Amino acid sequence: MILFNPKTADFDHLDPASRAIMKKTIDYFETRGKKQLKSDYHERVWYDDFLDFIRENQIFSTLLTPAKYRRGNKEARWDTRRICDFNEILGFYNLAHWYTWQVSILGLGPIWMGSNEKIKEKTARLLEEGHIFAFGLSEKTHGADLYSSDMSLTPLGDGKYVADGGKYYIGNANKAGIVSTFGKNTETDEYVFFAADPEHENYDLVQNVVDWEGYVAEYGLSGYPITDEDIMSTGRAAWDSALNTINVGKFNLGWAAIGICTHAFYEGLNHAAGRNLYGKWVTDFPHIRQMFVDAYTRLTAMKLFSQRAADYFRSASREDRRYLLYNPMVKMKVPTQGEEVINLIWDVIAARGFEKDVYFEMAAVDIRALPKLEGTVHVNMALIIKFMANYFFNPGQFPEIGKRDDAACDEFLFDQGETRGLGKIQFHDPALAYDSVDLPNINIFKEQIKVLKEMLISATPDKEQAKNMDFLLNLGELFTLVAYGQLIIEKFNMEKLEADLLEQIFDFMIRDFSKFALTLYSKPDTSEVQMGFCMDMIKKPVMDKDRFDRIWEKQVISLKDSYEMNP
8 A cells, every 4th residue: 555544554664663653653643633633723722742742752852863963862863764754644644743843854954964063962962852943044035045144143253253133934943942043154254054042032032924833933133142162054064054954854845745635635535435416426426536546646656756756865975966856856746746636635525625623624725835835846946957958868877776765874964065066967867767667658658758858959948948937947847747757667666566556647647748738838938849849749648447447446445434533
């Protein structure tokens, strides 16, 4: 079974201690039950009980402390595989609980990536004590534009400074043990990351900028005293740790979307399968079955891609930086697919999705947040486009990356190096994956890829088009689909999944490729030659009723009543 089900999940890919963490977390939410979950959601109750649970079971300490700093906890390590599982569980139950975990990961990034060993030792102790963390990067007038940071650190001499300025939209900044704050040295104009404490009298917690269970702060520092012992990194190292932290943190967003969509899928299927209209069960209507099969295959594809992307992330090195394409896709493509999944289910359950007692009410709101955190879809697509030329036309040679479920500490994440030279990064030839499978819809999709590559060679975007982000975003959507399908096929081959599932996934992939081709065709500055290529990209998938029916019976409707959250 590909989809996570709290009632049956055994986490047999994890070691015993990690399995225990996942099962305890499920038990925590199921014991509280849906009524309490929804009550706290509506009343915007801060999740003290969850943080108590985290502290008592040393969960953040175990999952988010690199092995080097584990202070006697032999299970502590930064293991991306089990972090993905924990993301999925928290997303499945409540994005607010996931959020305090996610922004703690961001806050920890500059600490573990920095050179200040005293702060690292302090952080390991704070994690043991159950503290959460915050990432003070964005500002009210500049967003996450690092170049324009107004947070200042003014040297006073003898290793002392004062910090002045404000930060905005900073999760956990009300309660964090350390708020990792990004600014500039007023004397040298160098970037700097330093530690701030919300309990300090010179730390002004201005407001919570959202109406939610979580706290997303606006805070200000006024003459806040800093010493060298509070500084994590300076200069280029501070800049790199900001961006490399986001590389780590953005990976979590796709997994939260997978969790949200999975819970919503079970709830929507149970509801539809239990309703009888006009003398027929709702799930007997052909259009309803189509919506559920599309939702299921999109959700399954989200998870297969993200699992395979995790293998590359865990195996990354200075020589193999392919993760810098796949990570923003887990952040961008997977959550936007999550929105599609929620829309499909909502079209089935209709008004039920607004009711106060159902999980779906939360899912419909929360899924919208994920594509907009840790950089918008546009920012991440602009990054992805930088890799397109090498991906298609300049492949490199790499050893094959296998499944990475091993219990290892992913040390490279905190030593990623400088965040430059993206245009030089190479990838393995996607044809290795696409040519490994001979199925009708895969072959049609390969035809679409071939036309796209021909267009890039024969009708390359001109200088004006290359400056037009609206044009490039749609071209990037086509490129993204190719890389998305590649990793799905790789995971399919590794797990020896049924061909029916892969064919049904590529049914929607072909349709999506055609949709984006038509959108690109319709852009004002698309040339006549490019328009011709776009029309050639529009294809229809092979429709196989027997295959569709098998997917419906064996993989979709068979999930009816397999999960319902405890009341």
